Amino acid sequence: MRLAVIPGDGIGPEVVAEALKVLGEVVPAAEITRYDLGAARWHATGELLPESVLGELRQHDAILLGAVGDPSVPSGILERGLLLRLRFELDHHVNLRPARLYPGVRSPISDPPEIDMVVVREGTEGLYAGNGGLLRKDTPHEIATEVSINTSFGVERVVRDAFARAANRPRKHLTLVHKTNVLTHAGSLWSRVVEEVSLQHPDVTVAYQHVDAATIHLVTDPARYDVIVTDNLFGDILTDLAAAVTGGIGLAASGNLDVTRRNPSMFEPVHGSAPDIAGQGIADPTAAVLSVALMLDHLGEHEPARRIEASVAFDLATRDHASPGATYAVGDRLAALVSSNVRTG
Amino acid sequence: MRLAVIPGDGIGPEVVAEALKVLGEVVPAAEITRYDLGAARWHATGELLPESVLGELRQHDAILLGAVGDPSVPSGILERGLLLRLRFELDHHVNLRPARLYPGVRSPISDPPEIDMVVVREGTEGLYAGNGGLLRKDTPHEIATEVSINTSFGVERVVRDAFARAANRPRKHLTLVHKTNVLTHAGSLWSRVVEEVSLQHPDVTVAYQHVDAATIHLVTDPARYDVIVTDNLFGDILTDLAAAVTGGIGLAASGNLDVTRRNPSMFEPVHGSAPDIAGQGIADPTAAVLSVALMLDHLGEHEPARRIEASVAFDLATRDHASPGATYAVGDRLAALVSSNVRTG
Ligand SMILES: CC(C)[C@H](C(=O)O)[C@@H](O)C(=O)O
Ligand SMILES: CC(C)[C@H](C(=O)O)[C@@H](O)C(=O)O
Numbered sequence: 001m002r003l004a005v006i007p008g009d010g011i012g013p014e015v016v017a018e019a020l021k022v023l024g025e026v027v028p029a030a031e032i033t034r035y036d037l038g039a040a041r042w043h044a045t046g047e048l049l050p051e052s053v054l055g056e057l058r059q060h061d062a063i064l065l066g067a068v069g070d071p072s073v074p075s076g077i078l079e080r081g082l083l084l085r086l087r088f089e090l091d092h093h094v095n096l097r098p099a100r101l102y103p104g105v106r107s108p109i110s111d112p113p114e115i116d117m118v119v120v121r122e123g124t125e126g127l128y129a130g131n132g133g134l135l136r137k138d139t140p141h142e143i144a145t146e147v148s149i150n151t152s153f154g155v156e157r158v159v160r161d162a163f164a165r166a167a168n169r170p171r172k173h174l175t176l177v178h179k180t181n182v183l184t185h186a187g188s189l190w191s192r193v194v195e196e197v198s199l200q201h202p203d204v205t206v207a208y209q210h211v212d213a214a215t216i217h218l219v220t221d222p223a224r225y226d227v228i229v230t231d232n233l234f235g236d237i238l239t240d241l242a243a244a245v246t247g248g249i250g251l252a253a254s255g256n257l258d259v260t261r262r263n264p265s266m267f268e269p270v271h272g273s274a275p276d277i278a279g280q281g282i283a284d285p286t287a288a289v290l291s292v293a294l295m296l297d298h299l300g301e302h303e304p305a306r307r308i309e310a311s312v313a314f315d316l317a318t319r320d321h322a323s324p325g326a327t328y329a330v331g332d333r334l335a336a337l338v339s340s341n342v343r344t345g
Numbered sequence: 346m347r348l349a350v351i352p353g354d355g356i357g358p359e360v361v362a363e364a365l366k367v368l369g370e371v372v373p374a375a376e377i378t379r380y381d382l383g384a385a386r387w388h389a390t391g392e393l394l395p396e397s398v399l400g401e402l403r404q405h406d407a408i409l410l411g412a413v414g415d416p417s418v419p420s421g422i423l424e425r426g427l428l429l430r431l432r433f434e435l436d437h438h439v440n441l442r443p444a445r446l447y448p449g450v451r452s453p454i455s456d457p458p459e460i461d462m463v464v465v466r467e468g469t470e471g472l473y474a475g476n477g478g479l480l481r482k483d484t485p486h487e488i489a490t491e492v493s494i495n496t497s498f499g500v501e502r503v504v505r506d507a508f509a510r511a512a513n514r515p516r517k518h519l520t521l522v523h524k525t526n527v528l529t530h531a532g533s534l535w536s537r538v539v540e541e542v543s544l545q546h547p548d549v550t551v552a553y554q555h556v557d558a559a560t561i562h563l564v565t566d567p568a569r570y571d572v573i574v575t576d577n578l579f580g581d582i583l584t585d586l587a588a589a590v591t592g593g594i595g596l597a598a599s600g601n602l603d604v605t606r607r608n609p610s611m612f613e614p615v616h617g618s619a620p621d622i623a624g625q626g627i628a629d630p631t632a633a634v635l636s637v638a639l640m641l642d643h644l645g646e647h648e649p650a651r652r653i654e655a656s657v658a659f660d661l662a663t664r665d666h667a668s669p670g671a672t673y674a675v676g677d678r679l680a681a682l683v684s685s686n687v688r689t690g
Contacts, residue, residue, distance in 0.1 A: 069526075075525045075526045075529075075532070076525060076526045076527070076529040076532070079526040079527060080526070080527070080529065084527070108454050108455065108564050108565050109453050109454055109455065109564070110453065110454065110455035127493070127527070127528060128527055130529075132492075132493070132528070132530045132531070133530055134530050134533065134534070136497075138537075139497070140497055140498065141496075141497060141498075142496065142497035142534060143494065143495070143496050143497070144494075144495040144496075144530040144531040144533065144534040145492055145493060145494055145495070145530060145531070146492070146493040146495075146528045146530055146531045147477075147490055147491070147492050147493075148472070148477070148490060148491040148492075148493070149488065149489075149490055150488070150489040150490070150491075151486075151487065151488050151489075152481075152484070152485055152486060152487035152488070153485065153486075179578070179581075180420045180421060181414075181420045181421045181424040181425070182421070182424060182425070182429070182472070182473055182578075182581075183472060183477075183491045184420075184421040184425065184475075185477045185478055185479050185489040185490060185491055186477070186489040186490070186491045187420070187421070188479065188489065189479070189487060189489040192483075211581075211582055212581050212582050212584075212585035212586075213585065215560060215582055215585055215586040215589065216585050216586065216588070216589040216593075216594065219453050219454070219564060219586065219589045219590065220453050220589055220593075233524070233527075236524075236527075236556075236557050237556055237557050237560055237582060239557075240557035240558065240560055240561050241557075241560040241561065241564065241586070243561070244560065244561040244564045244565055245564065248561075248565075249561065
């Protein structure tokens with residue numbers, strides 16, 4: 001297994017170190033190459049993602065990314081020039097974001113039900129296409145546009161993936177989230193594609209919700225969701241909310257997948273670089289560790305993936321949530337659990 | 346006071362009847378004209394908003410709208426052709442949506458703090474401009490676009506309004522919510538306008554949050570918000586979530602304001618037509634009643650507005666939330682409270 005690691009900014013390197021510690025227990029032979037992309041490199045050289053580095057990244061089986069973003073860099077530079085560039089260049093069209101409320105974890109909602117859902121977020125188009133511009137900047141007649149681009153090709157492949165995932169889950173339920181009553185063009189495309197693909201999955205029940213209503217139900221009735229499929233921006237919003245409801249982005253893992261496997265997929269915790277707590281060694285590495293499990297699943301290493309997940313579940317059920325421990329201590333605990341091959345439930 | 350009333354679809358007519366009952370207690374001389382716009386008229390005549398009706402609506406001091414939308418009408422027809430058309434034709438650039446957790450009301454989040462915020466949502470541009478289209482429909486090469494249009498003119502007027510509102514509130518705090526790290530063009534415009542207008546309001550503290558982070562904080566730390574200013578789509582999403590957190594869209598009021606007063610402003614509950622419970626007489630009319638209070642405030646009738654709000658607050662603090670009563674019964678209670686001039690707090 002050839003793994004590229006981009007520790008990145010802020011708490012990125014801290015949580016990645018623990019994720020690799022845990023990975024070492026299940027795949028000791030993993031061959032790891034580090035890439036120092038992020039704020040520091042940009043400051044030092046002006047580089048975000050040199051072509052040569054991109055070429056090297058393509059030679060790996062997968063990429064593990066910590067976090068990207070720093071207050072010293074103007075908003076958008078690292079996001080667009082590095083993180084989104086990776087997602088787009090490597091055709092990460094399925095942005096996979098499970099949200100599960102683990103036993104022992106406190107949800108901000110009272111009397112939370114069992115929550116075990118996965119958001120399949122489109123990752124390569126929509127409003128993230130970077131299409132738009134400014135006209136008459138700094139005049140009273142300035143116009144700023146942002147264009148959401150949705151293609152039959154792009155929507156169909158992510159919808160197919162979402163149906164396939166739903167078909168493999170016990171509840172076999174898929175919810176399309178969009179805003180078809182306002183975004184009538186894109187909404188029409190998404191709705192038609194979901195309808196068409198559903199014909200090939202008579203076993204999967206299908207629901208539709210407007211994005212505004214979905215935010216309500218994520219808070220008042222999250223158990224209704226099994227698989228959500230949605231566009232890039234709605235997926236961004238819904239997955240942060242789903243993470244909050246299931247105990248916080250400190251626990252939320254994600255995979256940026258090229259399901260065709262032509263390019264390496266990239267795995268990252270949903271949380272950002274959290275500059276406010278960076279360098280203190282207190283960031284929770286759990287989301288990064290769970291991202292490693294997603295990575296192993298994607299690479300077909302299901303047994304070690306289940307071991308990592310079971311270890312996280314055990315740790316979350318037994319840890320003192322008021323003081324879960326330093327970053328390295330959580331990593332040590334999870335590594336020990338993984339190596340002792342803990343089984344829960 | 347010349348008031349146009351559009352009861353609309355589903356529970357719209359039911360809640361509007363109670364809102365008018367309450368209004369009758371404080372402004373018995375209000376002159377009311379009803380307009381039968383909505384699903385039924387569309388089915389009968391194909392009309393959504395005839396020019397002549399639009400012309401008549403313009404002759405009123407304000408418009409009270411129940412709800413628009415019916416499952417028998419394809420998604421988007423009534424929304425774009427009637428509701429959004431009204432908002433755009435009447436230049437309702439400030440979509441005002443308070444979210445307050447009233448004593449006695451149960452929030453889905455545990456141990457909720459005091460929540461008293463208002464979202465100032467832009468109402469006439471962004472992704473709601475209806476700009477976009479389909480190319481190569483029903484082919485494998487189909488492309489659907491949606492264009493978010495943001496103008497200096499449009500952003501500045503809503504940002505000014507939001508600052509003025511913040512300056513008049515005890516906490517004097519304003520949060521811009523956007524996604525500047527991805528929507529860099531529109532984000533740049535919004536950020537620059539907020540920065541410029543803030544120079545004229547040194548008393549107002551300003552914060553910025555990405556929309557995804559804002560959904561997290563609305564659930565984990567809603568007390569941080571005082572005034573939120575945001576674009577049309579983010580405002581749509583955030584106000585449904587804020588309503589959920591403060592007890593549900595059954596309580597959420599809104600005003601679509603032309604703050605220049607060139608056109609009548611329009612007031613409506615945030616909830617929709619709720620076809621699932623329509624006709625049963627069980628819809629909660631509270632949001633419609635609170636929308637009347639927003640209307641009176643807009644028309645300068647602050648004393649009756651406060652009376653209505655105090656009555657709602659009293660009723661919410663004392664009602665049996667498990668069975669708040671039939672629609673008409675809630676209306677009767679609120680009307681009686683208003684006429685007895687109840688004062689709380
Ligand atoms: C940092 C940002 C560009 C990114 C996104 O919007 O996709 C983040 O919010 C995420 O969800 O991974
Ligand atoms: C019905 C729909 C067009 C509308 C909107 O998106 O603005 C509604 O959700 C609202 O918030 O008033």
